[in-house]
Amino acid sequence: MKRASWWAVCGVLAGVFLLSSCARQAPEDFQKSLQEQLINAKAGDIVNLPEGKFHFDRTLSLTANGVTIRGKGMEKTILSFAGQKTGAQGVLVKASDFTIEDVAIEDTAGDGLTIQGGTNIIVRRVRTEWTRGPNSANGPYGIYPVECKNLLVEDSVARGAADAGVYVGQSENVIIRRNRSEFNVDGYELENSENLDAYENVATHNTGGMGIFNLPNLPKQGGRHVRAFNNQLIDNNTSNFAPKSLGPIYYLPTGTGMYVMAIRDVEIFNNNIQNNNTVNLYIINYKTGVDEDSLRDTAASPITQQVFAPEDKRFDPFVRDVSIHDNDISGGGQSPDNRVTGVKVLAAALGGKLPDILYDGIVDPTWGRGGANQGQVCLSANGAATFLNFDAAGQMKHPVQDVKQYGCSLAPLTAVSLPQSTGNTAAGQK
Amino acid sequence: MSRRGWWLIAGCVLVSLAILAGCGRLWQREVQAYIEAPFPAKLSAWHLFTAHSPALQPNRGVIPYDLNTPLFSDYSDKFRFVWMPPGTSARYADDGPFEFPVGTVLAKTFAFPLGVQGADKLIETRLLVHAKTGWVALPYIWDNRQNDATLQLVPDPVPVKWTDRAGKPHDFTYVIPNANECRECHDNQKVLLPIGPKARNLNKDYAYADGAENQLVRWNRLGYLQGLPAVSTRPIAAKWNDPGSGSLAQRARAYLDNNCAHCHQPGGQAGYTGVDFRLTQTDLAHQGLCKSPNSAGEVGALRHDLVPGHPDESILIYRLESTAPKVSMPPLGRDVVHEEGVDLLSQWITSLPGRCGGASDRTRLP
Numbered sequence: 001m002k003r004a005s006w007w008a009v010c011g012v013l014a015g016v017f018l019l020s021s022c023a024r025q026a027p028e029d030f031q032k033s034l035q036e037q038l039i040n041a042k043a044g045d046i047v048n049l050p051e052g053k054f055h056f057d058r059t060l061s062l063t064a065n066g067v068t069i070r071g072k073g074m075e076k077t078i079l080s081f082a083g084q085k086t087g088a089q090g091v092l093v094k095a096s097d098f099t100i101e102d103v104a105i106e107d108t109a110g111d112g113l114t115i116q117g118g119t120n121i122i123v124r125r126v127r128t129e130w131t132r133g134p135n136s137a138n139g140p141y142g143i144y145p146v147e148c149k150n151l152l153v154e155d156s157v158a159r160g161a162a163d164a165g166v167y168v169g170q171s172e173n174v175i176i177r178r179n180r181s182e183f184n185v186d187g188y189e190l191e192n193s194e195n196l197d198a199y200e201n202v203a204t205h206n207t208g209g210m211g212i213f214n215l216p217n218l219p220k221q222g223g224r225h226v227r228a229f230n231n232q233l234i235d236n237n238t239s240n241f242a243p244k245s246l247g248p249i250y251y252l253p254t255g256t257g258m259y260v261m262a263i264r265d266v267e268i269f270n271n272n273i274q275n276n277n278t279v280n281l282y283i284i285n286y287k288t289g290v291d292e293d294s295l296r297d298t299a300a301s302p303i304t305q306q307v308f309a310p311e312d313k314r315f316d317p318f319v320r321d322v323s324i325h326d327n328d329i330s331g332g333g334q335s336p337d338n339r340v341t342g343v344k345v346l347a348a349a350l351g352g353k354l355p356d357i358l359y360d361g362i363v364d365p366t367w368g369r370g371g372a373n374q375g376q377v378c379l380s381a382n383g384a385a386t387f388l389n390f391d392a393a394g395q396m397k398h399p400v401q402d403v404k405q406y407g408c409s410l411a412p413l414t415a416v417s418l419p420q421s422t423g424n425t426a427a428g429q430k
Numbered sequence: 431m432s433r434r435g436w437w438l439i440a441g442c443v444l445v446s447l448a449i450l451a452g453c454g455r456l457w458q459r460e461v462q463a464y465i466e467a468p469f470p471a472k473l474s475a476w477h478l479f480t481a482h483s484p485a486l487q488p489n490r491g492v493i494p495y496d497l498n499t500p501l502f503s504d505y506s507d508k509f510r511f512v513w514m515p516p517g518t519s520a521r522y523a524d525d526g527p528f529e530f531p532v533g534t535v536l537a538k539t540f541a542f543p544l545g546v547q548g549a550d551k552l553i554e555t556r557l558l559v560h561a562k563t564g565w566v567a568l569p570y571i572w573d574n575r576q577n578d579a580t581l582q583l584v585p586d587p588v589p590v591k592w593t594d595r596a597g598k599p600h601d602f603t604y605v606i607p608n609a610n611e612c613r614e615c616h617d618n619q620k621v622l623l624p625i626g627p628k629a630r631n632l633n634k635d636y637a638y639a640d641g642a643e644n645q646l647v648r649w650n651r652l653g654y655l656q657g658l659p660a661v662s663t664r665p666i667a668a669k670w671n672d673p674g675s676g677s678l679a680q681r682a683r684a685y686l687d688n689n690c691a692h693c694h695q696p697g698g699q700a701g702y703t704g705v706d707f708r709l710t711q712t713d714l715a716h717q718g719l720c721k722s723p724n725s726a727g728e729v730g731a732l733r734h735d736l737v738p739g740h741p742d743e744s745i746l747i748y749r750l751e752s753t754a755p756k757v758s759m760p761p762l763g764r765d766v767v768h769e770e771g772v773d774l775l776s777q778w779i780t781s782l783p784g785r786c787g788g789a790s791d792r793t794r795l796p
Contacts, residue, residue: 088756244731
C-alpha cells in the first residue's frame with residue numbers, strides 16, 4: 001500500500017473513533033455540563049437543549065436572572081428524572097425574567113418544574129409527566145410556580161401529578177392559557193393568587209378539572225380577581241389517587257369539574273363543563289371543601305392557633321361575588337364519589353345523583369346583607385344546567401333548586417395583561 | 431565574549447532566579463484572598479495551608495475552629511478554618527452569624543478515613559468567601575493523589591467505603607452539593623450567609639498547637655473579633671453528644687439548631703412551614719409540637735411533626751430516618767442516616783410530656 005493510502009485509512013479510523021466517542025457521551029456528562037451552564041449563566045443567555053432523552057439523577061437548578069432554557073419541542077427534548085437520587089424537584093428555578101420552552105420533564109421524585117419567587121416568568125410548551133400514569137407515589141405537582149409575579153403558562157401539557165398538573169400559588173398577575181392537563185388528581189389549581197386569567201385550557205381524565213380557591217396557613221393570603229373562560233373541563237372521573245399525606249387534595253371527590261372555594265371576585269364564563277360524575281361546578285366554603293379530620297387537626301395545632309389564629313382575618317373561608325354566566329354545563333353528577341362523606345350524604349338524600357351545580361349556601365352572618373343571595377353568587381344563561389343550594393349551614397333544611405333566585409349580575413372583571421405576554425392579551429374580552 | 435564574561439552572565443541569571451524564587455516563596459507564605467470573579471481554579475492559589483498531609487497545616491493568620499454541635503454530614507470528618515485580611519475583624523453577634531469583613535475566607539474540608547490504616551482522605555474543601563458583592567460559595571474537590579483541589583461548580587458524587595471505630599461498615603455515595611445547592615442551605619431571604627460561626631457554637635475550648643483556649647477569647651485576642659461581651663452573657667450551645675454539656679432537651683435543641691434551623695426559621699428556605707428550629711425559639715409549638723404539616727411532603731400516614739412520647743409517630747423522626755429524595759431531611763448533604771442523632775431526638779421526644787389533640791389522637795380510640 002502506498003503511504004497516501006495509509007494516511008487515508010488512518011484518517012478514516014480517527015474520524016470513526018472521534019464520532020463514536022461523541023455518540024457515547026455518558027449521561028452524567030450532559031447532566032453535569034447543563035448544570036454548569038446554568039450556574040455560569042448570565043442575564044440574556046439562552047441555554048439551548050438538543051433533541052434527545054437525557055437522564056438526570058439530581059435536581060437541576062437555576063438562580064441566575066434573565067435566562068431562557070429552550071429545547072427542541074416537548075416531544076423531542078426530554079429530561080428524564082426516573083430513579084432520581086438527590087433533591088425532590090426536577091427543575092428548580094429561583095430567578096426572575098425566566099423563560100422555559102419546548103421541553104419535557106418526566107418522572108421526577110417530587111414536583112416537575114418549580115419556579116419560586118420569580119418576576120416575569122414564561123412557561124411555554126413544556127410537558128411534565130409521570131410516564132407510569134396515575135400513581136400515588138408520583139410527585140405532587142407538574143408545573144409549580146409559586147410566589148411569582150407576571151407569570152405566563154401557555155400551550156403546556158401536564159400528566160400524572162398526584163396533586164395538580166398545573167398549579168399556580170401565591171402569585172400575582174397570571175395568565176394560564178391553552179394548556180392541557182390530564183390524568184392528574186387536579187387538572188389546575190389556582191391557589192391564593194390574585195389577578196389571574198385562565199382560558200382555553202383543557203382538563204380531562206383528572207379527578208377534578210380546575211380549582212379556584214384560597215387556603216389558610218400560607219404566607220400570601222387574599223387571592224381574588226380570577227377569570228376562567230373558554231375552558232373545556234370534561235369527563236374528569238379518574239379515581240382520586242392522591243396519598244393521604246398530601247392533605248385536603250386526598251378528599252377531592254372523583255368527578256369534580258370545577259370548584260370555587262373561599263374566594264371572592266371570580267368570573268366564570270363561556271366554559272364547557274360536562275360529564276363530571278360527582279358535580280360539574282362546586283361552589284363552597286372552606287369548611288365544606290376540607291375534610292373534618294384536616295380541619296380538626298389544623299384547629300388543634302398550637303401553631304395554627306398562634307400563627308394563623310382562626311380570628312386572623314387574613315384568611316376568609318367564605319365564597320362571594322362570583323359571576324357564572326354563559327357556560328355550557330351539562331351531564332354532571334351522574335355517579336357521585338361516595339368515598340367522600342359529605343358527597344355520600346348529599347347524594348343519598350337526592351336519590352343517588354347530584355345536580356350540575358352545587359352551592360353550599362354558607363354566608364358570613366356578619367355581612368348583614370339582606371335577601372336570599374347574600375353571597376352574591378350570580379348564575380345566568382348556563383343552558384339547562386341543574387342547580388342546588390343545599391343549605392349546608394342550615395343542615396340542608398332549606399335547599400333551593402330554583403336557579404332564578406341567583407339571577408343577579410356582577411360587573412365583568414378586567415382582563416390581566418402582562419409585560420411579557422405577546423398577542424392574545426385581549427382574548428376573552430366580550 | 432570571553433569565558434569570564436559568560437560566567438558573569440550565568441552568575442547574574444542564577445542570582446536573579448534565586449531572588450525570584452525566594453520572592454515567590456515569600457508571596458506564597460501569605461494568604462491570597464480573591465474577592466471577585468474569576469476565582470482561582472486551584473485551592474493552592476489561596477495559600478490557606480502550608481501542608482495538607484498528614485493533616486492540614488494552616489498558614490499564618492488562618493485559625494482552625496470547631497463547633498459545639500456541628501452539622502451532620504454523612505459521618506465525614508470536618509476541618510474548619512477562618513482567615514480575615516490583616517487589620518480587619520468580625521463584629522460579634524449574639525444570635526446569628528458574626529458580621530465578617532470583606533475578604534474573609536471560611537474553609538471547611540470534608541474527609542473520610544479511606545486512606546492507609548484509616549488515614550483521612552480529603553474529599554472537598556468548601557470556601558465561603560466574603561467577596562465584594564457578598565458571600566460566594568466555592569467547592570474545591572481534592573484530586574486522588576491529594577496534591578491539590580480544583581474548583582468544580584458541579585462536582586461528581588464520590589463512592590465512600592470505610593469502617594468506623596466500632597467496626598461498623600459504611601458504604602454509600604457521598605453527594606457534594608453544587609454551587610447552586612450551596613444556596614439551598616446558606617440563603618436567608620435570598621442572601622447567602624455563613625451558618626456555623628455563631629457565638630453559641632464557637633463558645634468552647636479548642637486545642638490549638640500552643641495549648642487550649644476558648645475560641646471566642648482567642649479570636650478576640652488575635653484581633654479577629656470585636657465587641658465580645660462579658661463572659662457571663664456569651665451564649666453557649668450544648669454539645670449534642672456530651673451529656674455533661676447540657677440536658678437532653680438542650681442537646682436535642684442544639685442539634686436541631688445547627689442541622690435544621692438554617693432552613694427552618696423565618697426567612698429561611700423552609701420558613702413557610704411555620705417551624706422554627708433556632709435555639710432562640712423557646713416555644714416548642716413553633717418547633718413542631720403537635721403541629722400538622724401545612725405543605726406537601728411525604729410524611730407517610732403521620733399527622734404531627736412532634737408527638738410527645740411517640741418518636742415513631744413523629745414526622746421529624748420519620749424524615750430523619752429516610753434517605754429517599756422526597757422524604758429525607760435535610761434534603762441536601764445527607765446520604766446516610768445519622769443513627770446517633772436520631773437516637774438523641776427520639777429520646778427527647780419520648781421525654782416530652784403531654785399529648786396531641788385533634789383527629790389523630792389515638793387515646794380517644796377504643
